[in-house]
Each structure stands twice: as C-alpha cells, then as structure tokens.
Amino acid sequence: MFLSIDYLKEGNPRQQLAYKAMHALGLLIDLEEYTPVLCGTLPINIDIDNSDLDIIMEVKNFDAFEKSIVALYGCHEGFRIKKTHIRGNPVMKANFLYGGFEFELFGQDVLVTEQYAYLHMIIENTLLRKNPPIREEIIALKKQGYKTEPAFCKVLGLEGDPYEGLIMYGKERGIIT
Known part of the structure; x- marks a missing residue:
C-alpha cells in the first residue's frame, strides 16, 4: 500500500x-x-x-x-x-x-521494504487499524515531545530500545517476518 x-x-x-x-x-x-x-x-x-x-x-x-x-x-x-x-x-x-x-x-x-522506518510504519499502521482508539493517545504523546516509536512502546508497555522493541513486537505477532 x-x-x-x-x-x-x-x-x-x-x-x-x-x-x-x-x-x-x-x-x-x-x-x-x-x-x-x-x-x-x-x-x-x-x-x-x-x-x-x-x-x-x-x-x-x-x-x-x-x-x-x-x-x-x-x-x-x-x-x-x-x-x-x-x-x-x-x-x-x-x-x-x-x-x-x-x-x-x-x-x-x-x-526499502526491509528498512526499519518502513517496518515500523507497517507495524504502527496495523496496530492503529486493529485498535483505533490508540491513535489519539499516540498523537497526544507526540505533542508532548515523544518520537513515534517511543510513543508506541509507551502505549504498548514495551521497555528498552523502542526501535528494536517495536520490530520484535511486530515479529512476535506476525505483523512482519
């Protein structure tokens, strides 16, 4: 897409x-x-x-x-x-x-389809489609100064490196391979 x-x-x-x-x-x-x-x-x-x-x-x-x-x-x-x-x-x-x-x-x-920016976007888009209410929560965190991946990790309760953590989350749930 x-x-x-x-x-x-x-x-x-x-x-x-x-x-x-x-x-x-x-x-x-x-x-x-x-x-x-x-x-x-x-x-x-x-x-x-x-x-x-x-x-x-x-x-x-x-x-x-x-x-x-x-x-x-x-x-x-x-x-x-x-x-x-x-x-x-x-x-x-x-x-x-x-x-x-x-x-x-x-x-x-x-x-490009293997770069973290693309993979993060695919994972984030899937999460937003599956759970639309988190969109406003993510936007609110971004307005507070959070970068996108740390905002998603905060909402998901993921700790550690947010860039690696989001990739692992996506792999564990079959969003990306």
Whole structure:
C-alpha cells in the first residue's frame, strides 16, 4: 500500500498537500533509481504540525547519491547533508524545506521494504487499524515531545530500545517476518 503515494491524493488535507509538494518537487521521478518510499507519521495519519516527510531509499553508491541530492535539492532552504552509521550500516541523510514541509531523505544499502522506518510504519499502521482508539493517545504523546516509536512502546508497555522493541513486537505477532 505505501510503495506509491497515490493514496495521499484522497487523504486528509495535509496528506493532499504533501502529495502536491512531492509531485511539484519531482522527487519520486528524480530519485526513482533509489526506490523512494514515503514513511513515517504522515502516511498513517498520526503526524503533528512539525512532522517531516521521511523519504527512505536504497543506496548502493553513496558518492553518486550525494552528488544527485546536492544537485537536485542543495538550493532549497535549510539544506544540509550528513553521513553517519546506524546499527553499523552507513547511511546518508539530507534535509531541506519545500512546499511547507521539511523533507528528510534517508539512504542506506538496504531494501526499502526491509528498512526499519518502513517496518515500523507497517507495524504502527496495523496496530492503529486493529485498535483505533490508540491513535489519539499516540498523537497526544507526540505533542508532548515523544518520537513515534517511543510513543508506541509507551502505549504498548514495551521497555528498552523502542526501535528494536517495536520490530520484535511486530515479529512476535506476525505483523512482519
């Protein structure tokens, strides 16, 4: 469901604005070779006013990726790019402002459907569909400053690393494999 952004066209007003911004930017076409996927809170309707648009991608050649990102988006307000490591894997993040949104482009050498951001979104979406009342609880925690995964773990009563904990929770319940 989330591999295309077409669902945003019929979504809430903020989702529709995100759809328009992403299309106006040409991001999905410009970065097609990296299989860009919108993840995070906006697709599952738990975003708050300052939520960004997280675009995850599979990147094999970080030098080529960096050159593309700088050439395409380096002119946008607030542009910054950073190389780092997450769970021992090299990653590259770029942030910038466009169309009323902060974009975060995230690339790593992992299939998009196996990246934690995507898996977390699948788990969170399943939980929200199975138990709709937790949506308001999650949003309230986010407004208090909680990141999404820690908010879900608090609601679920999970302790420890929320990013790993949510993955384990999803595997134990057969939401992801």
